[in-house]
Amino acid sequence: MRTAPRRTTPLRRGLAILCFGLGVLAAPALAASGKPLLTGGVSSIDGAAGGGLTPWALTGSYATANESGLTAFITRVALQDYALDVRGVAWSWNERLELSFARQDFDTRATGTALGLPGLHLKQDIVALKLRLAGDAILDPDRWQPQWALGIEHKSLDADGLTPTLRALGADTSGTEVYLSATKLLLAQSVLVNATLRATRANQNGLLGHGGTGQRHHSLQPEVSLAWLLNRRVAVGAEYRAKPDKLNPSLLGDGLREDDWWDLFVAWTPNKHVSLTAAYVDLGRIVPAVQTRRQTGAYLSLQLAY
Amino acid sequence: MKRRLIALTLAAVLGAAGAAEPAGDALFHALGGRAGLERLAADFVDRANADARVGPAFDGVNRKHLSRQIADHFCQLTGGPCVYDGGNMKDAHGETRIDKGDFYRVVELLQDAMDHQGLPFAVQNRLLALLAPMHRDIINAP
Numbered sequence: 001m002r003t004a005p006r007r008t009t010p011l012r013r014g015l016a017i018l019c020f021g022l023g024v025l026a027a028p029a030l031a032a033s034g035k036p037l038l039t040g041g042v043s044s045i046d047g048a049a050g051g052g053l054t055p056w057a058l059t060g061s062y063a064t065a066n067e068s069g070l071t072a073f074i075t076r077v078a079l080q081d082y083a084l085d086v087r088g089v090a091w092s093w094n095e096r097l098e099l100s101f102a103r104q105d106f107d108t109r110a111t112g113t114a115l116g117l118p119g120l121h122l123k124q125d126i127v128a129l130k131l132r133l134a135g136d137a138i139l140d141p142d143r144w145q146p147q148w149a150l151g152i153e154h155k156s157l158d159a160d161g162l163t164p165t166l167r168a169l170g171a172d173t174s175g176t177e178v179y180l181s182a183t184k185l186l187l188a189q190s191v192l193v194n195a196t197l198r199a200t201r202a203n204q205n206g207l208l209g210h211g212g213t214g215q216r217h218h219s220l221q222p223e224v225s226l227a228w229l230l231n232r233r234v235a236v237g238a239e240y241r242a243k244p245d246k247l248n249p250s251l252l253g254d255g256l257r258e259d260d261w262w263d264l265f266v267a268w269t270p271n272k273h274v275s276l277t278a279a280y281v282d283l284g285r286i287v288p289a290v291q292t293r294r295q296t297g298a299y300l301s302l303q304l305a306y
Numbered sequence: 307m308k309r310r311l312i313a314l315t316l317a318a319v320l321g322a323a324g325a326a327e328p329a330g331d332a333l334f335h336a337l338g339g340r341a342g343l344e345r346l347a348a349d350f351v352d353r354a355n356a357d358a359r360v361g362p363a364f365d366g367v368n369r370k371h372l373s374r375q376i377a378d379h380f381c382q383l384t385g386g387p388c389v390y391d392g393g394n395m396k397d398a399h400g401e402t403r404i405d406k407g408d409f410y411r412v413v414e415l416l417q418d419a420m421d422h423q424g425l426p427f428a429v430q431n432r433l434l435a436l437l438a439p440m441h442r443d444i445i446n447a448p
Contacts (some may be wrong), residue, residue, distance in 0.1 A: 034407060034410060035410055036410060036413060036414060036417075064406045064407050064410055065405055065406035065407060065448065066405065066406075066407070066448070067407060138438070139409075139438045139439070139441045140438070140439065141435040141438050141439070142435075142438075142439045143439075187431050187434055187435035187438060188431060188432045188435035189431075190427065190428055190431045229427070229431075230427070231427045232417060232421075232427070
């Protein structure tokens with residue numbers, strides 16, 4: 001099944017972002033208040049506010065009580081044999097609710113060619129909702145209670161020519177994940193900690209569908225982030241995200257086995273409207289039947305907030 | 307690997323939370339002692355007065371008196387040899403409507419003042435960790 005080609009070119013995308021950016025600069029009063037710098041997190045690859053690979057219990061943007069905020073982001077993950085481009089938006093309100101949308105485009109490069117599908121791009125849309133349940137990550141450093149949030153992410157994949165293969169492997173092209181996140185800023189130590197537990201059956205985050213033959217159920221996967229705030233504008237940290245492995249074994253034996261993900265990042269927020277995040281990522285093996293080496297590389301993300 | 311990482315994270319959280327500020331006057335001295343706190347408080351009060359959002363709340367307030375009170379309060383909180391004899395935070399702010407955004411604005415102004423006083427970021431956060439819980443008495447509007 002082939003869908004109509006998307007008409008968004010990089011140029012158009014750039015223009016859209018530029019317009020958004022100018023809009024942000026033109027209306028600085030709107031976001032003059034709100035939470036302190038860095039406390040909105042950055043945009044995760046799935047669109048929800050958090051670290052780069054994992055959602056946090058913090059809601060996006062700098063909107064605090066009775067305020068709402070918007071963020072938009074573009075992210076590129078350049079791996080040895082693949083590339084992932086993501087763009088998305090998030091809206092959050094009252095430090096209570098966050099609604100996000102992200103579109104991922106995964107370039108399979110030589111692997112697609114090896115599978116007889118040259119030029120194959122896996123495209124995934126993610127609609128997500130996050131609800132803060134309790135706690136305040138920032139203002140209660142004297143208490144143990146972290147900020148808690150419950151999130152749901154619905155992922156739908158357009159696998160193009162790979163769809164019949166995924167079907168044969170028993171993987172669905174859409175799936176829903178639920179996660180619980182706890183975030184705490186240890187203010188006296190300038191350290192932010194997040195732990196997320198995700199119920200998922202996504203293969204490579206959903207880019208290879210959800211579940212596999214004989215492995216239909218969700219499993220609980222932990223994700224952790226640690227960030228050290230160096231100053232008001234810069235944070236460095238690390239993340240680890242455990243993943244299910246529902247296509248291992250498959251028709252291809254262990255040729256589709258997957259690994260956990262981790263990264264080391266630095267985030268810079270010169271002001272409340274812009275943040276830049278760079279990271280070294282290790283996404284483990286991706287389709288080792290074709291590419292046997294670990295997929296390490298660079299992650300770069302730009303977020304505009306409003 | 308996975309389990310160990312989670313255990314390490316938990317240990318980091320459990321070890322650090324609750325261990326807010328050790329007893330003693332280390333933070334008081336890191337903030338420049340009594341003189342440093344007086345400079346910081348005066349700078350902070352000036353900024354708060356001049357701020358578009360929270361400034362109006364300080365109209366008619368005796369700045370000298372207020373900054374002396376703040377210096378005393380910070381001094382006592384950080385283990386310095388002072389006695390804060392001002393009102394509690396609830397009474398001190400009771401007549402003004404203060405929401406969370408106002409509170410965060412004041413935090414930022416204090417950060418600006420601490421930056422201006424050349425205080426290291428880690429020291430700033432140790433002070434903020436002592437002040438942040440006061441939001442329970444200061445924020446009085448949803």
